[in-house]
Amino acid sequence: xxxxxxxxxxxxxxxxxxxxxxxxxxxxxxxxxxxxxxxxxxxxxxxxxxxxxxxxxxxxxxxxxxxxxxxxxxxxxxxxxxxxxxxxxxxxxxxxxxxxxxxxxxxxxxxxxxxxxxxxxxxxxxxxxxxxxxxxxxxxxxxxxxxxxxxxxxxxxxxxxxxxxxxxxxxxxxxxxxxxxxxxxxxxxxxxxxxxxxxxxxxxxxxxxxxxxxxxxxxxxxxxxxxxxxxxxxxxxxxxxxxxxxxxxxxxxxxxxxxxxxxxxxxxxxxxxxxxxxxxxxxxxxxxxxxxxxxxxxxxxx
Numbered sequence: 001x002x003x004x005x006x007x008x009x010x011x012x013x014x015x016x017x018x019x020x021x022x023x024x025x026x027x028x029x030x031x032x033x034x035x036x037x038x039x040x041x042x043x044x045x046x047x048x049x050x051x052x053x054x055x056x057x058x059x060x061x062x063x064x065x066x067x068x069x070x071x072x073x074x075x076x077x078x079x080x081x082x083x084x085x086x087x088x089x090x091x092x093x094x095x096x097x098x099x100x101x102x103x104x105x106x107x108x109x110x111x112x113x114x115x116x117x118x119x120x121x122x123x124x125x126x127x128x129x130x131x132x133x134x135x136x137x138x139x140x141x142x143x144x145x146x147x148x149x150x151x152x153x154x155x156x157x158x159x160x161x162x163x164x165x166x167x168x169x170x171x172x173x174x175x176x177x178x179x180x181x182x183x184x185x186x187x188x189x190x191x192x193x194x195x196x197x198x199x200x201x202x203x204x205x206x207x208x209x210x211x212x213x214x215x216x217x218x219x220x221x222x223x224x225x226x227x228x229x230x231x232x233x234x235x236x237x238x239x240x241x242x243x244x245x246x247x248x249x250x251x252x253x254x255x256x257x258x259x260x261x262x263x264x265x266x267x268x269x270x271x272x273x274x275x276x277x278x279x280x281x282x283x284x285x286x287x288x289x290x291x292x293x294x295x296x297x298x299x300x301x302x
Contacts, residue, residue, distance in 0.1 A: 065238020066092040067137065073247055073290050074121075075262040081127050081251050083200070083262065085208070087116040089135050091184065094238045096230050101223060106230040108237060109221040116187045116208030120200035127200040129262060131249040133208055134186025136273075136287070137240040138169055138179040138298075144236040146180035148229045166222065167273040171289075172300045179241065181273050185210070185217035186246065242295040246287040267291040269299035 070088040090113040097107045114135065120127035139145040145166060169181040187208035190197030200206055210216055225233055249262030268291065274284040291298045 065094055065235075066090065067238070067240060067243065069135075069243045069292060069294070071292055073133075073245070074265045075129075075131075075247070075249050076265070077129070077249070077251055077260040077262045079251060079260045080122070081125070081129060081260070081262070082121045083127055083129055083131065083249065084119045084121055085116055085131065085133055085247065086119065087114070087133060087208075087245070089114050089184075089243070091135075091137065094234045096234055097221065098227070101227075104227055105223075106225050106227045107221045107223040108225060108230060108234055109219060110237070111219045112184060112217050114184070114187065114217065117205055118189045118200070118208060119205045120202060122202060124202050126202065127204075127251070128191045129189075129200070129249045129251045130191035130194065130197065131189040131208065131262070132186060132246070133188075134246040135184045136169070136244050136246060136289075137182040137184070137237075138242040138244060139166075139182070139236065140241050141168075141178055141180060143180075143241075144229075144232045145182075148225065148233050148236075167275045169271060169273055170284075171269055171271045171298065175272065177274075182222075182237065182240070183246075183273060184220070185214075191251065242298055243292065244295065244298060245290045245292075247290045248288050261288075264288075264290040266293070267296050267299050 068088075068090045071086075073085045073087070074082070075085065076082040091110055092113075093109075093111045095109055097109050098105075101107055116133045118129075118131050120129075166180045166182055168177045169179040170177045188211050189206050189208050192199050222233075222237075247262075247264050247268075251260050251262070269289055271287045271289045272284045273287065289299070
């Protein structure tokens, strides 16, 4: 805008000067014009130039993305017990941090908020179930998230708050992997066979809470990322392809003598996350995955 104003001012000055020349009359040789005082140029006639700075002024990217999902998961076991899990998940503010990384490397940190409640829907009966609910974010295997972290952060399992990694995610038989995964901290409800647990009365509710000895999860990080790739990783992590939940539950009753597994209704399947799947000693963790309708199409057709 300033350059536009400067150009108009110069053009106006030139037009005024030309017009003044056209109106000048020839003076008598015996007459001389008194000297004219030198006028300072007007601000509009002053042209300033500047040399672009060669110093980098590009700031770190602002925090990226908010991922949220809420819903209800219905569960039933072969013994006839039933329950629902109502949940709410928000993952947000993916951002770069270098405070605890060696030169040349960085971390991606994020905020996490999750709540869950289990409700006993078994008519007229107490429910002895043990329940677990854990969210997992999935990214296409050829995405920046999977390719950037392949050799830097999935060398060993670290599924705890503040030490997240990105293992491979497998479904099907034989197992195949179309995604890598960011497992998030999970919540549980213990049954009466656990010292901390108790049965749920009919229509009773109980909050899902962190496992014993763990704090309420508020976030996490992925460390050891090459600093040259961290901005792209921040953006990639904020846009997962799917959000799924590892949902398990079991009831061990004296009458049946069996440890009956609760099964979710809707799309669900067995899966696993695996670190170093091609090594001689891979580490895998089995999952019982529930897929919200919004992200349907993950589990292989029966």
